Amino acid sequence: MLWYPLARRTRSGKEFSSLSLPTLVTPLQSQDFDFAPLVQCAVAAESDDQDDHEDEDDYEDENDDGDEDAAPDIPHENVGFPPCDPFNDLDDLDKDERPWSLDDQWNDVDDANPSYHRLKRRRSSSPSFEQRPAKPHRLAQKHAAATLRRQKKRRKLKQQHGHVPAASAVNEHVAPAIPLATDLDTSSLPSTLGAYAGKVEDAAEKRGSTVRRSLANLVGLGFHVVEWDGITPRPIIDKRGRIIVVLAGQPQDATYREAAKHAFEAIRDAGIGARFPASMRRHRRGLFAAVNVGLSYGKGQRTPSWLDTKEYTTIAERLLANSYIGRLAGFADAAFALWAPRLYQHYRSCDEALQTHHPGFRRPFPHSVFFCTTFNFGRNVWTFKHRDVLNLAFGWCAVQALGHFNPKIGGHLVLWDLKLAIEFPAGSLILLPSATIAHSNVPVQDDEERVSFTQFSAGGIFRYVDNGCQTVSELAEADSIEYTRLMEMKAACWEEGLNLFSTMDELLTPSINS
Known part of the structure; x- marks a missing residue:
């Protein structure tokens, strides 16, 4: 049965x-x-x-x-x-x-x-x-792992290809921006032959450059004060409509403001712990200690090399590894790609060529295209009137202010060639051609705190890459025909560099920048 x-x-x-x-x-x-x-x-x-x-x-x-x-x-x-x-x-x-x-x-x-x-x-x-x-905690673990994988993939793509602005970013930040028009003839700015650097200031330009000037003093000299909330982007254009300076602002994100706060504390505390000697706290840019870290080229170097920060190497590397500072650096890179896509790609091309010939080279921040950064330490960082003449003449420098101060009273970025004193709130970003436009700061109040950090690229690195990743003398010896051709092209490099700047119409018509 x-x-x-x-x-x-x-x-x-x-x-x-x-x-x-x-x-x-x-x-x-x-x-x-x-x-x-x-x-x-x-x-x-x-x-x-x-x-x-x-x-x-x-x-x-x-x-x-x-x-x-x-x-x-x-x-x-x-x-x-x-x-x-x-x-x-x-x-x-x-x-x-x-x-x-x-x-x-x-x-x-x-x-x-x-x-x-x-x-x-x-x-x-x-x-x-x-x-x-699946159990809720198991799903959460899987979702977290997937998120980490996506983030890792995005970081890798940014390191390889840089930021690629989305159409939504253009619509959100560029389209509503109100340009500040000036009558500046950018072509007349002081550039060297080949546009790899700005011209060194002469005696007349240096006269009075170290004077501590208040906002009222600048207004008396005919400067126009630009009110800015430090968030809303605003481009500054020359008389031909080219965007030459950008008040890029900062993301409207509480976590970003928190990152700016922690970045300030990291730089401030590092400066206090370093105990810089008096010789480092007075230089051509101001009365504060500054440490440059990254790639440089010049003064007889045969190849670009990583700057020797000597006894401050540990401090510099710790700041570069700080995730809050890294986030601010990444935002500067994204803003650069958004407002000057052709110029940004020029930087990317230089970096790719350099990496091809020297795979071991690195940038201070993997997700930022700039070759070098400067940390400006001190309770009250304000700069003298100066130009960073060794930077690429038509290149942009990213300046980010940090601290606790009233931006209505002090901390302004002063652009001398434009006769502008721009409010510069803590946490915000400004992009400018620092090699050719003279700039300085209005000091903050004695009981306030302000530090800053900048990102830039030395023009000599671009010359090295244009020469086939070799010195001028090496190029002349190895290929006289190519050497002659490059020498003949130098006269047009300044205008070609300025043509890498964008106009508002171009940014709102992405195909023009492709």
Whole structure:
């Protein structure tokens, strides 16, 4: 006499029979089967003492390696049957709640198949089978891991290709921006032949450059005060409509403001701990200590090299590794790519050529295109009137102010060639051609604190790359024809560099910048 499974009812009232009759009968007829376990199952099914509690951990994948399709193996001592009662325990579950299909278990029972001696819990391919929901903490872990993978991929792409402004960024930041028009003839700014640097200030330009000037004093000299909230972007254009300076602002994000606060504290505390000598606290840019870190080229160097910060190397590297400072540096890079895409790509091309010839070279911040950065330490950082003449003549410098001060009273960025004194709130960013436009700061109040850090690229590195990643003398000796060609092109480099600046119309018509 054969025992056939009959339809059963669950506690919810649903009727089911999860064992396929033809599939079950065949092995029973063709093999010597021990009916004792089946009888025990039936008896246990009628027992009121049967424990119907089911531990959810039984169905959790303890070997989860991130593959959502993987299912764990479940070893069992009794061949073909799990230690728990497969009938009674599952009677207590609705069909959609069962963690595995009994049909699959019976079909896997085969003396010739090794899996006969080890029952595997698997997901059913039946369309009506719904996978048991994962535990909330397991889902959170998987989502967190996926987020980290995406972030890592984005960081890698930015390091390789830089920021690529999205159309939404143009619509959000560029389209509503109100340009500040000036009558500056940018072509007349002081540039050297080849436009790899600005001209050194003469005696007349240096006269009075170290005077501490208040906002009222500047207004008396005919300067126009530009009110700015430090958030809303505002471009400054020359008489030909080219964007030459950008008040880039800062993201309207509380976490960014928090990053600016912590970046300030890191730079301030590093300066206090360094105890800079008096010789470092007075130089051509001002009365504060400054540390340059990154790639430089010049003064007889045959290749660009990483600056030797000597006893301040540990401080410099710690600041470069600071995630808050890194976030501000990344924003500066993104703003550069947004407001001057052609100029930005010129920087990227230079970096790619340099990396091809010298794979070991690195930038201060992996996600920023600039080759060098300067940390300006002190309680009250304000600069004398100066130009950073060794920077690329038409290149941009990213300046970010940090601290606690009233931007209505002090901290203004003074652009002498434009006769502008621009409010410069803490945490905000301004991009300008620092090699050719003279600039300075209005001091903040004595009881206030202000530091800053800048990013820039030495023009000599661009000359080195243009020469085929070699010095001028090496190029002349190796290829006189190419040397002659480059020398003849130098006269046009300044205008070609200025043509890398964008206009508002070009930014709002992306195809023009492609």
